[in-house]
Amino acid sequence: MSKPIVATTSLAGCFGCHMSLLDIDERILELIELVEFNKSPVDDIKVFTKQCDIGLIEGGCCNSENVHVLKEFRKNCKILVSLGECAIMGGLPALRNGIPVKECLQEAYLDGPTVIENSGKILPNDDELPMILDKVYPCHEIVKIDYYLPGCAPRADLIWNALIALVTGDELKLPYEVVKFD
């Protein structure tokens, strides 16, 4: 039987959830026996080359590129998992949700204390750049998400337990210590 195929991505996240995935330590050897990775920063496969079974999504959607990638994942993965606070509720990037985008951009590029030189008063607007959304969206407000693993980052044991449950079909083990929001 062929192995289940896993894809992962980081949208508006900090890669902390991926770090936490690596935090399963030597179990990573077991993991590569159990599953095959496709599109993922882990193996640097940049485009889907086949249909996948499990897609792990880190980060919420803060721009048009995030939405595009998330929809690609939905098309190419049987099961999608929101991994971490940002995917689940926007996380720290969503702290801007109460502030108009224009004000955010002005603070970042014109008025902020770290702006040293922007005499042309330019806000980035090149066509090549993804468009910033009006607010940061939880992934499940954009596509259907099947499972959620909270945490910032989710505990390595939570990710491990969830992957094992998905791959083997066994019941997910959820001891008190692994479901945490920070």
Added chain:
Amino acid sequence: MAEKIKFTIDGKECYAEQGQTILAAALDNGVYIPSLCYLKDLIPAGSCRICNVKVSGRFMTACTTPVNDGMEVENNTPELEELRKSIVEMLFVSGNHFCPACEKSGNCELQALAYKYQMMVPRFPYIFPEKEVDPSSPKLFIERNRCILCKRCIRSIKDESGKSLFAFKKRGNKLMINLDHELAATMTDEMAEEAMEICPVGSILRKEKGFDQPIGHRKFDKQAIGSDIKSVI
């Protein structure tokens, strides 16, 4: 001494003082009924509804309902636990709860209930309401993004003449907690500490404090809320 009255919680025989509420009596009998706005020795507010129990087929808030002789209380049932979980989820989406960046994380009672119920995601859509933070008093931040309007601060933090330092302002979904600036100026360090302590969430914060306990050492890192309440019989 007045006769104690007999009642049951989930079939377990319990005893209460005359006039005692279900919640207070439950605690005396070593039974945990989850709650947020309840605080021992304060007049109950009945505002968070987490302590909903069922008596004769009807939902009642255990913190405001006095025990009657022979009362049969349902507490730890799948129906009630699911109802409580849904209230916790509603509280999460109706504020802005960014736990990873919150000073109260690990010691927060709302978060602890979400851990108890293993909330993976709220079933309701996030509202991301606009809330104002009030940093203007000398010792406290009022972080309204996290306030659950439980009135614990209003009921317990008072000056020598009995005046509350905290009060509600506005109505409906604009309702917000407010700190009286004149009275706040006279706050002692102890009062400020107490205010932060009695707030179940991270809405009242001591200035120049926070993140002083390492992860793993905080109240609810390893121990579920209510797990310290052990049966006494």
